[in-house]
Amino acid sequence: MKERSHKNHKNNKVDRAASLLKTCTSLSQLKQIHAHMIRTCLHQNNSLACTIVSLYTSLSLPHYIYRVFSSVSRPSLSLFNHTIKAFSKVPSLCIHSVHLYLQMIQNQFKPDNFTYPFLFNSCATLSALDLGVEIHGRVIKTGFLSYIPVSNALIDMYGKCNMLNHSYCTFNEMPKRDVVSYNALLGAHAKLGEDMGGAERVFNQMPERNVISWNAMIVGYINAGDLDSARRVFDEMPERNVVSWTTMLVGYTKNSLVKSARILFDAMPERNLVSWTAMITGYAQNGQPSEALALFCRMERARMKPDAVTMTGVISASAQLGGIELANWVGSYVDQTGIERNERVLTALVDMHAKCGNMKEACRIFEEIPRPDVFSYSALITGLASHGHGIKALGVFRRMQMHNIEPDYITFIGVLTACSHTGLVEDGLKFWESMVNDYRIEPGADHYACIVDMLGRAGQLDEAYELVKRMPMGSHPGALGSLLAACRTYGNVEIAESVAKQLFKLEPDNTGNYVLLASIYASNEQWDEATRVRTLMKEIGVNKPRGCSWVEVNNKGLGFQAKG
DNA sequence: TTAGGGTTAG
Structure with missing residues (x-):
């Protein structure tokens, strides 16, 4: 009798806590309830812990998930599943859901149809195809493939890992499918923008479609570079939601059609x-x-x-x-x-x-x-290089190499700029070689421009000019501009005339080039020639633009006010 | 279990 009343009392407390959690809408409320549960030992209750884990995820405090899980001394299968699900929703924590899955197997728990979908989600986010394939094998053995959500998550995972064929195999082997199965397959097509004909066949065969199906087609056409078809689908779809509008908008911005994007943005219902x-x-x-x-x-x-x-x-x-x-x-x-x-x-x-x-x-x-990546290193290197801290920039580049971060096209623009602004001609040429031979990066016009600039600043005008002539992408305003500036520094009229001629063709409206050539003539006391260039400027109608500061730009149209 | 937004460029 006494024992029964104690049990009832405990159940009441659990029920009360559960209903409190149901009404919980803010993080501070949740923390309060959680703290109370810890004081009264309710946090050991598996069902309450499941709710808490889900709430911490939906209220954006995922770092508490593991703390809640590990404080339960005897976690249930359901708590494992809830925690795996919670981790799978946060990209930076996906790896923990895999760890938990392994821990679960070690502890003799049998994963079930609620475990696998989220595990496959994590594999997709982590692009961990090998692991996904391994788990797929286990799913076949244990017979959970017949659960539609499990197979659907597999289709989705293969799609996200760019394995469209595997998505199809999974799809074809399903005895029963739902709209999610079809949508996941469309999503696999859409991700790569590949074989949109195949996607259309799937779309046309679908027993039912929802707004996600239509949106997937829009994404697919956008990724295939076919904006017109994307727009056609957008216009034809029976119902649009905010994702449909946003997807189409992004299609425009990604293709530099910002005006079309803005028209769509202004027309959005929400x-x-x-x-x-x-x-x-x-x-x-x-x-x-x-x-x-x-x-x-x-x-x-x-x-x-x-x-x-x-x-x-x-x-x-x-x-x-x-x-x-x-x-x-x-x-x-x-x-x-x-x-x-x-x-x-x-x-x-x-x-x-x-x-x-x-x-x-x-x-x-x-x-x-x-853990800085190639983007962070490049931002710092180019920043240092263009502000005259060439040696420092090269130091950061060495640090990057020491950490085995592979430099890219842009990193080398920074590195070569550092050399050119610091007068390190020999180093610059060595980096150039290393870029081509060690990192297999095809030199672009920007890299040529850096080297031309470097040689030009060092007074090696003939070498610079030879390089300009050898540029595989043809003459480039950046490289030619640097060379013209160097011609002014070293008073080389001959090369300047040839370079300026090409520049006037490439950039007829760029005032700077005319001004530079005129000033080269002037410093060489070729007054007539200088006047000729200035007259040419007037004839063509290019005028020296007045300087314009950021404050002026700001006052014109931005209405931007600093606060605080 | 399925759909949309991001960083580096002389």
């Missing part, structure tokens, strides 16, 4: 964080930083809170404008609003401060990045 972010980054990526910032201001007025992705775009836009005040404002905005300081946000910040000339801040933030 917008969410992703829509705002897509439009802002669309502007930033297409060289319209002022528009990006103006939209960011509008977003704030609409009380839409930016996240790390939004801020990456905003920071990149601010970097392009290059104003130190704006950079400082954006920097403190990120600090004060608690935006997640992930690798991409920090890299964008490094780039922004570097472009605005604040190398000290750029270096400080770089040191905050736990």
Whole structure:
């Protein structure tokens, strides 16, 4: 009797906690309830722990997941499954769901139809195809393939790992399919934008379609580079949701059709964080930083809170404008609003401060990045190089090599710039060789421009000119411009005339080239020639533009006000 | 169990 009443009392407490958790909507509430549960030992209850794990994920505090799991002394199969699911939803924690799966098997638990879908999700996120195939084998042995969600997750995983054939094999072997099976297969086509004819066949054979099916077709056509078909599907679909609109919008921004994107953005019946972010980054990526910032201001007025992705775009836009005040404002905005300081946000910040000339801040933030990648290193190297810290830039490059981070096309632009601005001709030529032979990077016009600039600054004008003539991509304004500038420094009229002739053809409206040639003639006291160039300028109608500061640009249309 | 947004370029 006594024992029964004790059991009832305990069940009541569990029920009360469960219903409290059901109404929980904020992180502070959840923490309060959780703390109370720990005090009263309720945290050992598996069913309550499952709810807590899910809540910490949905309320964006995934780092508590493991703490909750490991505090339960005898976790149930269900708690393992909930925790694996929770980890699979957070890309940076996916690997833990695999660890937990292994731990589960070690502890003699048998994974079931609730375990595998999320495990396959994690494999997809981690692009861990081998592991996925291995688990697939185990699923076949244990007979869980007949559960539709398990096979659906497999189709999706193979698709995300670019194994369209494997997706089809799984799909074809299913005795029963649902709309998700078809959508996952369409998603596999869409990811690569490959064989859209095949995707159309699937789409036409579907017993039923939902908005996800239509959206998958839009993504597929966009990835196949067929914007017209994407738009046709968008116009034809019976019902659109915010994802349909945003997907189409991104299709335009990715193809530099920012105006079309904006028309769509303005016409959207509703917008969410992703829509705002897509439009802002669309502007930033297409060289319209002022528009990006103006939209960011509008977003704030609409009380839409930016996240790390939004801020990456905003920071990149601010970097392009290059104003130190704006950079400082954006920097403190990120600090004060608690935006997640992930690798991409920090890299964008490094780039922004570097472009605005604040190398000290750029270096400080770089040191905050736990594992810098090729993007972060390149941002710092190009920043240092273009601000006259060539030796430092090369030091960072060596550090990058020591950490076995493979440099890319852009890294070498930074490295060669460092050499050219520091007068390290021999080193520059060695890096050039290493780029081609060790890293198999095809030199682009930008790299040639750096080397031409380097030789030109060192006075090796003939060598520079020979290199310009040998450029496989033909004459390039950047390389020619550097050479013309070097001709002025060293007073070489002969090469200057030939180079300027090519430049006038390539960039008829670029005033700088005319001014440079005129000044080369003038310093060589060839006054008549100098006058001839100035007359030519007037005839063509190019005028020396008046300088325009960022403040003026800002006052014209941005309406951007620094706060705090 | 299925769909949309991100960082480096003389």
